[in-house]
Amino acid sequence: MTTGHDTRLDSFNDTGLYPPNNHRDRPEDPDMTATDQRTQEPGADSAPHDGAEPETERTVIFDVEDLNVYYGDFRAVRDASLKVHKNEITAFIGPSGCGKTTLLRCFNRMNDLIETARVTGSLRYHGVDLYHPKVDSVEVRRQIGMVFQKPNPFPKSIWANVAYGPRVAGLAKKGPAMDDIVENSLRKAALWDEVKDRLDDNALGLSGGQQQRLCIARAIATDPDVLLMDEPCSALDPIATTRIEELMQGLKDDYSIVIVTHNMQQAARVSDRTAFFSVEVNPESDTRTGILVEYDSTQKMFSNPADERTENYVTGRFG
């Protein structure tokens, strides 16, 4: 008999802590609730606030503590600590080079792809240490989907783009089951009506905004638990941006979303909680390290931030 912690790790490595297709609908596993998924103290890291629900009501998805990310000797993020909550949109804002994208890419272990990248500190996902040696990064990415800055559909048909994730995850093969997944995903991404008659067309023929919604459909086709979005609208025009933002509001009932954005108004419009990052210049090496300045409900961050640097940033005085 192993300890509870190890059992979860092992199941993560096998078919998953949350079996595909039903992990969100399934009643909470009693073993998971009290200790791991919920914050223990009400309002542990912030005063009670109006916008977001009190923290005790929300399950914690990611629990980040003293996280440092290094590229070789260079420290890109220093001592970041925050909690990401279920069915909320959490925005990371801050000037260029502040480490917000780097931190986001830790959440699904995308930084593993960079040979020199190294992570210290603790990053727990539903209580499981994501950087535990036994955790399989491929399995992590099947549960934690990602949408990138530049729309990057595969040079294949629209259908094949959406079917890609379920196929590599072994959820379905060609046939009615996969057709259903493709249709549902495209519907959730508000793209179905525009593409239902040309599912076999090359995805590169879509407009930029459609491509990005296709990438969102592709990401939710694997039925993930969390969606990470790395500046998903930075390559899009205002109309396409609005559509994506509306889409995110709809998606947060099913998914927890973490979004990195350069656009403060976007963070204010869509997110429940906002984390503000800033840059710290190390005088000796002239390198720039990202630090988490403040993390709170979006309403508080934009109306009455506790930190002067946050206030300067959100009021447009720098950045």
Add this chain to the structure above:
Amino acid sequence: MALTTIGTAARQGTTAFTRQRRDFAGGLFKAVILLSLIVSLAVLAVLIVDTVADGWAQLSTRAWDFLNGSLRSRSIDDKLGVKQGLYGSLWIGIIVAVTAFPVGVGAAVYLEEYAPKSRWSAIIELVIRNLAGVPSVVYGLLGLFLFVERSTIFGFLGLGWLADATGGRSVLSAGLTLAVLVLPIVIITAQEAVRAVPTGLKEGAYGLGATKSEMVRTQILPYAAPGILTGTLLAMSRAIGEAAPLILVGAISGGLTRNPAVWDTSGLREKFTALPIIIVEWVSERGRDPGFATAAAAAIVVLLVLVLLMNMTAILLRNRFEKKRG
């Protein structure tokens, strides 16, 4: 000052943009670079026209017989032709493609996607680039040692089985030797094609939970396919044109008893010849029998057409794949 002048002129309604003086240096430069283009094209044109004209006597009267004929001691022989050379060259091309292609692509994908970037990988890349420049005679010697003779390396590692498998001085040995010769070229072009795969596609696949091998299979290989194919076909045409390594691995220019059909694989492990060898032989025979000069020119035309066909296939395939890629 100049700005004021132009501005004043414009305000006065006269245009200031007409050319005031002839640009002689610019004109000269343009003439010189145009001349370089003309010279290089002219050399090629003269070569082709001259060769076709020389070989016309053979090609115009008995093209089919020439393609079907065999090596003969006299140029006026009705059965003179290059079929044995075509057989050798075609099979050399096929053997190069089926061996150098998978090995080259595998090596390229490993180097680009799997090998940790270190001093060692940098050294290996440098070695491969240098291997691409090693004179072909050296590869001929290697082929002789590896595939033709029953050799032993380090005094104990017997390679006799290799020579037994190839049949010694055979098309198979020649094809394998030339495959080794073009391998660095295939690796380098495939590496470039793999490197050109957009990071977004790779991240997209990883982000959806693809493993590395799934990512390579579903993203890298399809995207890099046109580049890899082009590189391989160009390497093949290079291999087909080589003469020096073939001499070393034992291509002969006479005394061939058979003239097998192209699909007859039983000839692969036997004595052989190839188009470049026939050309060299006939050119050297023209002193004794001037008719061989015409035959050599005709053989050159056959080789050129073969190589051009391959290059054309390479271009067509690339365009087709790129269109598919969108």
